[in-house]
Amino acid sequence: MILSPVELLNQCRLNIKEIDVETLSGVPVQTACIIDVREPGEFAQGRVPGSVNIPRGVLETQLCNHPMVIGTAEPLETLASKDIYLICRSGGRSALAAESMQKMGFKTVYSVAGGMLSWEKSGYQLEK
Secondary structure (H helix, E strand, O other): OOOOHHHHHHHHHOOOEEEOHHHHHOOOOOOOEEEEOOOHHHHHOOEOOOOEEOOHHHHHHHHHHOOOOOOOOOHHHHHHOOOEEEEOOOOHHHHHHHHHHHHHOOOOEEEEOOHHHHHHHOOOOOEO
């Protein structure tokens, strides 16, 4: 059976935790682990304050390079001890990324429903 992109995302969303932008806006920027999975050019146009760019295509292989865990003895285990918030343009890539990270063993990973489109529409601050 071939799934359409919409069907794939709907199926994926059954297996992940999603939060809305209002919830993300209340997360303390100083301690938050917000990963923007968009491409670098998209990220450069505006991002959630405090977010780090790790594009969806290289996410799994680049998690050890997240600034919160560089230099730690066990970077993936250190990162897994934190709440991780994934965001993209509309919520599709972040949902797929959340499912992938859960398969890697991450327990507290959240996809931001509506992504940056919802963040901007709600009037939240952008960092450039």
